[in-house]
Amino acid sequence: MAKKPHSKIEQAKIVLEKNWQGSFTIPCEGLYPFQWNWDSGFIALGWAHINMDRAKQEIRSLLSGQWKNGFIPHILFHNESDSYFPGPEVHASYLSPHSPALKTSGITQPPVLGFVLEECFKISHNEELDFVREVFDAIYHNHHYFYTNRDPKNEGLVYICHNWEAGTDNTPVWDEIWKDLESPEYQLDRRDTKHVDASNRPSNREYQHYIHLIELFKSWKYDDGLIASNGPFLIQDPLFNAMLIKSNESLINLGNLLEKKEQVSQLRRWQQKAKESFNKKLYSKELGTYVYYDLRNERHLNYVSSSSFAPLFAGVPNQEIAEEMVRWYFEKGTFSGNKGQFLLCASFDPKSTSFDPKRYWRGPVWINLNWIIYRGLLRYGMKDVAEKIKHDTMYVLNKFGFYEYFDPRKEVLNTLDKGYGGNNFSWSAALYIDMLK
Numbered sequence: 001m002a003k004k005p006h007s008k009i010e011q012a013k014i015v016l017e018k019n020w021q022g023s024f025t026i027p028c029e030g031l032y033p034f035q036w037n038w039d040s041g042f043i044a045l046g047w048a049h050i051n052m053d054r055a056k057q058e059i060r061s062l063l064s065g066q067w068k069n070g071f072i073p074h075i076l077f078h079n080e081s082d083s084y085f086p087g088p089e090v091h092a093s094y095l096s097p098h099s100p101a102l103k104t105s106g107i108t109q110p111p112v113l114g115f116v117l118e119e120c121f122k123i124s125h126n127e128e129l130d131f132v133r134e135v136f137d138a139i140y141h142n143h144h145y146f147y148t149n150r151d152p153k154n155e156g157l158v159y160i161c162h163n164w165e166a167g168t169d170n171t172p173v174w175d176e177i178w179k180d181l182e183s184p185e186y187q188l189d190r191r192d193t194k195h196v197d198a199s200n201r202p203s204n205r206e207y208q209h210y211i212h213l214i215e216l217f218k219s220w221k222y223d224d225g226l227i228a229s230n231g232p233f234l235i236q237d238p239l240f241n242a243m244l245i246k247s248n249e250s251l252i253n254l255g256n257l258l259e260k261k262e263q264v265s266q267l268r269r270w271q272q273k274a275k276e277s278f279n280k281k282l283y284s285k286e287l288g289t290y291v292y293y294d295l296r297n298e299r300h301l302n303y304v305s306s307s308s309f310a311p312l313f314a315g316v317p318n319q320e321i322a323e324e325m326v327r328w329y330f331e332k333g334t335f336s337g338n339k340g341q342f343l344l345c346a347s348f349d350p351k352s353t354s355f356d357p358k359r360y361w362r363g364p365v366w367i368n369l370n371w372i373i374y375r376g377l378l379r380y381g382m383k384d385v386a387e388k389i390k391h392d393t394m395y396v397l398n399k400f401g402f403y404e405y406f407d408p409r410k411e412v413l414n415t416l417d418k419g420y421g422g423n424n425f426s427w428s429a430a431l432y433i434d435m436l437k
């Protein structure tokens, strides 16, 4: 008898199972063979539905790479692999006096752990309070690190110092920065382009900038003070700050349950200032959404990307601004296309000349951003648009599989038989599971 094909949700579980390494989950075999910070957060949400022990282990493994000053790196090299560049020897985390024995990178990623912990707790029907107690202080310490080291003007907004910290690696927003950066022409030993189509990845010149920044940080031994005063890439990013604010909110909720009075008061102070500054500084009246601020050059970077809508998830805009933003961008504006030509949500403004529907973070749809925006829309009661984004997310995953990113142009969807980048990509599978539950 022929074997019954696996249902989609079983296929998603198989992706997670295959990428599980015994104590953490890799984002994608070959392409990303180590533990990544925000990937692990989203992956833990998928695990929480099917195997809570693994969700907990995923988070514990990520925290095992935390530095003494509270910093959590973007890559943890628990294992060896030569299929990725740049590996542990390029990042050289041992140069920092704060780094642990475990080899890690010396840059971070959007701080999702706080809200991931609260989500896992809810998925457990509030049964995992002991686990919350176990990891709460470490995540709080991470927020403390951000507000004491990454906010030189004491505004409640933290900066990122590298494009890899944004998670949206090659968004056209950074083109403004690269234009003025005279990075050396390093010989690169890229491996990503051996796994997936090079035309869907960042260019070699962009990689030279990425490596140049890492080389500068190494020459400063990853010292935050030196990076803040000399780093050429110093950006207040709406996605990164929204993740921190959403995680603050979750830590406040969980801290109340644990009766952590002092930490909760501190979190509330950070939170209030953060939300105020976010609306004052990162909201663009002309564009009707949130943009980036370049602290090094004291200028706004007035571009609209999917990161511009992440503040919805963190409850940053008031109802009126949120509704206007969604009406304009998702119902009749650029991200939907005035004739509804695009799936929600392209990672970069489809009207821009820099929009590229195939190239990584320059246009394609990403499942984690869709999940964030979906949750944000629900938070503001915008059910119809939320359902639309959920529909588009399910549509690409069902049609093409658990790829890393997808073409947002409806007109080409019937001519394609797959998504872009890596296949069997963990957070695509994990968030599929979460969105279906």
Ligand code: 2M8
Pocket: 027, 032, 036, 038, 039, 074, 164, 166, 167, 168, 169, 192
């Ligand atoms: C991508 O970034 C890595 C560097 O961190 C890379 O291209 O080598 C990004 O999509 C990032 O957001 C993601 O966390 C990582 C692993 O999935 O891949």
